Every structure is written in structure tokens, then in C-alpha cells.
Amino acid sequence: SAVISQKPSRDICQRGTSLTIQCQVDSQVTMMFWYRQQPGQSLTLIATANQGSEATYESGFVIDKFPISRPNLTFSTLTVSNMSPEDSSIYLCSVVPAPSSYNEQFFGPGTRLTVL
Amino acid sequence: DQQVKQNSPSLSVQEGRISILNCDYTNSMFDYFLWYKKYPAEGPTFLISISSIKDKNEDGRFTVFLNKSAKHLSLHIVPSQPGDSAVYFCAASEGHGNKLVFGAGTILRVKS
Numbered sequence: 001s002a003v004i005s006q007k008p009s010r011d012i013c014q015r016g017t018s019l020t021i022q023c024q025v026d027s028q029v030t031m032m033f034w035y036r037q038q039p040g041q042s043l044t045l046i047a048t049a050n051q052g053s054e055a056t057y058e059s060g061f062v063i064d065k066f067p068i069s070r071p072n073l074t075f076s077t078l079t080v081s082n083m084s085p086e087d088s089s090i091y092l093c094s095v096v097p098a099p100s101s102y103n104e105q106f107f108g109p110g111t112r113l114t115v116l
Numbered sequence: 117d118q119q120v121k122q123n124s125p126s127l128s129v130q131e132g133r134i135s136i137l138n139c140d141y142t143n144s145m146f147d148y149f150l151w152y153k154k155y156p157a158e159g160p161t162f163l164i165s166i167s168s169i170k171d172k173n174e175d176g177r178f179t180v181f182l183n184k185s186a187k188h189l190s191l192h193i194v195p196s197q198p199g200d201s202a203v204y205f206c207a208a209s210e211g212h213g214n215k216l217v218f219g220a221g222t223i224l225r226v227k228s
Contacts, residue, residue, distance in 0.1 A: 033215060041220070042205065042219060043160070043205065043216075043218045044218075045215045045216070045217075092159050104150065104165060105162070109157075110157075112157070
């Protein structure tokens with residue numbers, strides 16, 4: 001497995017502002033993903049963070065709203081831009097540690113975002 | 117279009133008894149299935165997984181059963197313990213290392 005940390009753990013922000021969430025892993029990983037869990041709902045994939053290239057976004061998510069960086073194999077950031085109350089969610093990063101016969105993804109503790 | 121469905125929002129079980137959580141899927145391309153447990157204010161924790169080439173996988177108190185023809189899987193917890201009380205998510209993927217599609221989750225309460 002991998003030890004994953006996220007910063008900040010929670011934040012309360014004003015609408016129209018932006019917040020950058022960091023995800024740090026204690027070892028190099030092949031795949032990193034960003035998910036969102038809106039209140040009372042399941043986890044939804046926002047994008048796959050690709051090392052050294054642009055992220056791959058899922059339907060309904062765009063780069064202008066959720067820019068993602070992944071400068072190396074242990075770190076990624078997700079920015080929530082021009083926030084509105086509808087962006088209030090838990091944002092989670094996940095990783096697939098290494099190429100193997102297993103497909104388990106391991107999740108960070110999440111960042112709880114409240115937009116006023 | 118919900119590709120992974122957990123139709124029971126909640127389940128209550130007595131300590132020591134069996135907990136059975138169910139999950140259905142619609143995408144026949146899914147070939148890997150996982151169960152996660154989530155406590156409040158924490159990220160999901162991986163529990164157990166199963167490949168589509170198997171119909172059963174066991175790990176301690178946790179067993180996952182896969183019925184490909186019915187596109188159905190279930191998680192059995194025996195015996196259930198109060199510490200098992202959490203939200204359980206079923207997830208599926210196509211191929212190795214690919215994105216996970218999650219169900220809506222089932223809240224399990226184990227009463228002592």
C-alpha cells in the first residue's frame with residue numbers, strides 16, 4: 001500500500017475564490033486520481049492526473065474549473081476554481097501504487113471543502 | 117446512468133451475525149470489483165477485491181462473491197462486529213489501474 005496525505009484537511013471558502021488541494025504520497029506511484037464526494041452521494045471521478053502531461057477529465061468536469069498538476073510520481077494538486085456553494089464536497093486523491101496483478105486504489109483522507 | 121448500484125441504503129445487523137451487502141452492475145466490460153469501507157471524516161479503506169475470473173474471494177471475516185451471469189456481487193462479513201459499522205462502497209473497473217466506478221454506498225450498523 002501507500003501512505004497518502006492531503007492538505008488542507010478542511011477549509012471554508014468564499015464563493016468566487018479558488019482553493020488548491022495537495023496530495024502527497026510516500027512512494028512513487030503509477031496512477032493518481034482525483035474524486036469528489038458531494039454530500040450524501042457516492043464518489044465520482046473528476047480526472048486522472050498524468051505525470052508530465054495534461055490530466056484526463058471525466059464527462060462533466062473541465063480543466064478551467066478543476067486544473068490539475070502532477071509534476072512527479074509522488075505529488076499532485078487539484079485546484080477548485082471560481083468556487084460556488086455547489087462545489088462544497090469532500091475531495092479525495094487516490095493512487096495505484098505500482099504495476100501489478102492487483103488493481104487496488106488507495107485513498108487519501110480527503111479534503112472537506114465548504115463554500116459559503 | 118448508474119453503472120454500479122447498491123440498492124440498500126442501510127443495513128442493521130446484530131453483533132456476531134452475518135452481514136450481507138449487495139451490489140449490481142450493468143457494464144459487462146467491468147472485470148475487477150472492489151469493496152471499500154469508509155468512516156466519517158476519513159478516506160475509503162480498501163477491504164477486498166475480486167477479479168472476473170473468480171467467483172469467490174475470502175480474506176478473514178470478509179468474503180466477496182461474484183455472479184457474472186447476474187452481474188451481481190455481494191460482501192459477506194462473518195461474524196459482524198460493532199467496529200464494522202461504516203459506509204461500504206462497491207466499486208468496479210475495466211482493466212488494471214483504471215478508474216473506479218462507485219456505487220452509492222450502504223450504511224452498515226452492527227448492534228452490540
